[in-house]
Amino acid sequence: MIAVDRGRYTCMVDDEPLTAMRARELGRKSVVVGDRVGLVGDVSGSTGSLARIVRIEERSSVLRRTADDDDTTAEGRLERVVVANADQLVIVSALADPPPRTGFIDRCLVAAYDAGIVPLLCLTKADLAGPAEVLGYYAELDLPHVLTEPDGDLSALREVLAGRVSVMVGHSGVGKSTLVNRLVPDADRAVGVVSAVGKGRHTSTSAVALRLPSKEASWIIDTPGVRSFGLALVSAESLLHGFPDLVEGTVDCPPNCEHTETDPECALPAWVTAGHADVRRLESYRRLLASRSGGDGLEGPDRG
Ligand SMILES: Nc1nc2c(ncn2[C@@H]2O[C@H](COP(=O)(O)OP(=O)(O)OP(=O)(O)O)[C@@H](O)[C@H]2O)c(=O)[nH]1
Ligand SMILES: [Zn+2]
Structure with a gap:
């Protein structure tokens, strides 16, 4: 499926675009751009009645x-x-x-x-x-x-x-x-x-x-409508995956450390100060973490 507009889905069938609608069977499942879908009905587009999307294939990402x-x-x-x-x-x-x-x-x-x-x-x-x-x-x-x-x-x-x-x-x-x-x-x-x-x-x-x-x-x-990525549901652990250069500095952190300023035993600040990573990277990580939990990390020139 390559585009959606007001309930009309454009799907590529044999390299040709075809307009389809979702079938009731899909329930509340949303069909998004990139989805591979199963179609029934008029898939040749010749009769004027719309084909229906009845299935969404498993997503690879x-x-x-x-x-x-x-x-x-x-x-x-x-x-x-x-x-x-x-x-x-x-x-x-x-x-x-x-x-x-x-x-x-x-x-x-x-x-x-x-x-x-x-x-x-x-x-x-x-x-x-x-x-x-x-x-x-x-x-x-x-x-x-x-x-x-x-x-x-x-x-x-x-x-x-x-x-x-x-x-x-x-x-x-x-x-x-x-x-x-x-x-x-x-x-x-x-x-x-x-x-x-x-x-x-x-x-x-x-x-x-x-x-x-x-x-x-x-x-x-x-993605014209996507100006940024809200990360509210991304865990602190997953957030750190976006900062692979900091991961090594967390090996001495206590379990469940989120590496915020208020984690007193966080090993990251000392590790960064020792020159293992750019301090701006730690600041950025902490800013994203704070913004994610509704904190005050939204201000500043680097707000996403
Ligand atoms: N100097 C310079 N100007 C560029 C370059 N690429 C784009 N522009 C100009 O930057 C302005 C914005 O470019 P767009 O392609 O409209 O930017 P956009 O990201 O699509 O912006 P939205 O449509 O608002 O999302 C236009 O005036 C372009 O001519 C570049 O490589 N160099
Ligand atoms: Zn830590």
């Missing part, structure tokens, strides 16, 4: 989020599946205009590790600023990255997208649409698929999958 951390309503605490079956999270960040926010990138990394999909850092606007500072911050991580600029070569990016289902996230203005339009020259046609069932892509807030013109089946999923 689930990218989820809660609403933003400061949304403490019951609705805001609800977990949503953003995309199913993706295998790569492309975190798009501009090197300038707007400046990179490592807090946001860290938040995305946690979401990627939590979903079990690999992260890729895509640094745009390399014509405006260099990547040294951002890459320095992530020096201890095996974090693959690509740089892009307006008329530059996109082959490095194309290469890491090849054969994969990649989800793209990033703040407004970092250059996601620019990249998609360059990667998928006939994006308009693909957008047309969505428009045909309702509103156009630019007003849509749900994810849309676009097929890249390449030999292998490669998809890029744009």
